Amino acid sequence: MRCSLDLLKLLCGEFSEMIAVGEFLLGLFSERIAIDLGTTYSIVARQHDEEFLKIPSTVAYDLQQGMPIAFGEEAKRMMGKSPDRYSVICPLKDGVIADFQATNSYVAFLLSESARQKFALHYDVYLCLPWGATPVELRSYIHGFRSTRRRIRIVREPFAAALGAGLDVFQDEPSTIVDMGGGTTEIATISRGFMLHANTLRRAGNFCDQLITDQVRKQIKLEIGLSTAEKMKLQYGSVWPTDEDLDVELRGMDRESGRPALRLFPTEELRGILNAYAHSVEDLIQSHLSRLSLDARSRVASNGIWLAGGTSMLKGWAERLQSRFQIPVRQLPDPQLAVIQGLKKIMQSPHLFDPLLRISSLVAK
Ligand SMILES: Nc1ncnc2c1ncn2[C@@H]1O[C@H](COP(=O)(O)OP(=O)(O)OP(=O)(O)O)[C@@H](O)[C@H]1O
Ligand SMILES: [Mg+2]
Known part of the structure; x- marks a missing residue:
């Protein structure tokens, strides 16, 4: 009896060693x-x-x-x-x-x-x-x-x-995250590993760049490319009033003469352009919250919402969304990596x- 037990242990030991070796080899390949x-x-x-x-x-x-x-x-x-x-x-x-x-x-x-x-x-x-x-x-x-x-x-x-924002998606307490990327904006509330509700808007940062080029062409008759629009957005874009407004220099092509031109463009106007996107994000959040149960909604209101994605780096989201929804808004240190x-x-x-x-x-x- 004793002998067969020892033999079994020996075999088990060898077996687990074999598994470890197998895993190691598999890991190599x-x-x-x-x-x-x-x-x-x-x-x-x-x-x-x-x-x-x-x-x-x-x-x-x-x-x-x-x-x-x-x-x-x-x-x-x-x-x-x-x-x-x-x-x-x-x-x-x-x-x-x-x-x-x-x-x-x-x-x-x-x-x-x-x-x-x-x-x-x-x-x-x-x-x-x-x-x-x-x-x-x-x-x-x-x-x-x-x-x-x-x-x-x-x-x-x-x-x-x-998960990237450090939230525990398996807890009972609902977690709400708004991901504003380049092509989509998505809001989701997750609890116990399930999606309570999610809403998607198929527009985000790229849509903002397009809005900027269209409005600059219309307002100051200047043709600029999408990458110029994006650069201006990254540097000066905001969705809530700041005391740092200024006139920025924009290089492009004069629409009438077709020649290179330099114009001034107020950052306040830029905010006005980005407003169209910010409004649609607010509508998305509003419609999302309205689809949650009363209980989930009140828990989201006290837990707050987290912002992820590159477009959440536009200045003023926290102020704007907090003021509109009376919900704590939490920004991530590196939202593009969430x-x-x-x-x-x-x-x-x-x-x-x-x-x-x-x-x-x-x-x-
Ligand atoms: N500092 C910033 N301020 C404003 N917008 C920014 C900033 N940095 C990046 N962006 C914008 O974030 C967008 C890219 O974000 P992200 O990488 O999260 O999107 P994506 O994952 O490529 O798109 P999606 O998730 O929609 O497929 C671009 O539109 C970019 O212009
Ligand atoms: Mg993304």
């Missing part, structure tokens, strides 16, 4: 990578790496060959340079894939840029997707990027953003977040 596939920027995280890679979501095509020839920063630099030879596109629109072929080669590029083990036999790729994506969009993500060497795991963005930080947490311990992973792939709107 497989890798986990998380990608926040964004409309303007994509951010990549590796399992054991502190740093994130932030890469513009752009692809440059050679028009003659019809082939992608550059990605990310390099492609962005080619924008508008030789429009007869290259076409530079952003394959994601409003937070989801608009051009699947281009996104597929872009994702392959992100993997080749970020993979530590170039010869890994298998990659587990954690991809985020807005809650408001359609069932067709969800299917295209799940099946489109899958290959014999790649398993795709979908995480809905609000779950990732909330989604990838949450994705990384999931990637590092997927077993702890299994319910979120399951809901993310099953629930379609």
Whole structure:
């Protein structure tokens, strides 16, 4: 009896050693990578790496060959340079894939840029997707990027953003997060690992840039590009009055003469332009809150709402939203990283977040 017990222990010991060795070997040949596939920027995280890679979501095509020839920063630099030879596109629109072929080669590029083990036999790729994506969009993500060497795991963005903001999505107390990105604005309230309610607006920072170029053309008859509009927005944009208003110099083309021109533009007017987007965010929040139960709404009112995404860095959101909704508004130190930080947490311990992973792939709107 004693002898067979010892034998069993020995075998168990050897078995667990074999598992450890197996896991080690598997680790050598497989890798986990998380990608926040964004409309303007994509951010990549590796399992054991502190740093994130932030890469513009752009692809440059050679028009003659019809082939992608550059990605990310390099492609962005080619924008508008030789429009007869290259076409530079952003394959994601409003937070989801608009051009699947281009996104597929872009994702392959992100993997080749970020993979530590170039010869890994298998990659587990954690991809985020807005809650408001359609069932067709969800299917295209799940099946489109899958290959014999790649398993795709979908995480809905609000779950990732909330985890990235340091919120406990499994607690009973509801957490509400508003993610204002480049293409989408999404508000979600999560409790006990479930989505209580979410609302999506398919416009965000890129829409603001477009509004600025349109209004500048109309108001001061100056043609400016989207990147000039974005630069002005980043530096001077606000959604709540400040005492730092000034007239800024804007370079562009005079609409009538077609010549280069320099004009002054008041930052107060810029705020007026951004107001259109800020109003639609307020409407989104209002309609979201009205869909919550009375109990959840009053708990959200005392817990507050968290802001994530690059567009939440426009000055004055906290003041504006607090004054409108009488709810504490909490800003994150690095809101553009919220989604990838949450994705990384999931990637590092997927077993702890299994319910979120399951809901993310099953629930379609
Ligand atoms: N300091 C800033 N002030 C205002 N807007 C900013 C600032 N920094 C970045 N942005 C804007 O944030 C947007 C990008 O944010 P983010 O990276 O969160 O979006 P994304 O993930 O690419 O888009 P989406 O989540 O909608 O697919 C851009 O429109 C950019 O102009
Ligand atoms: Mg985003």
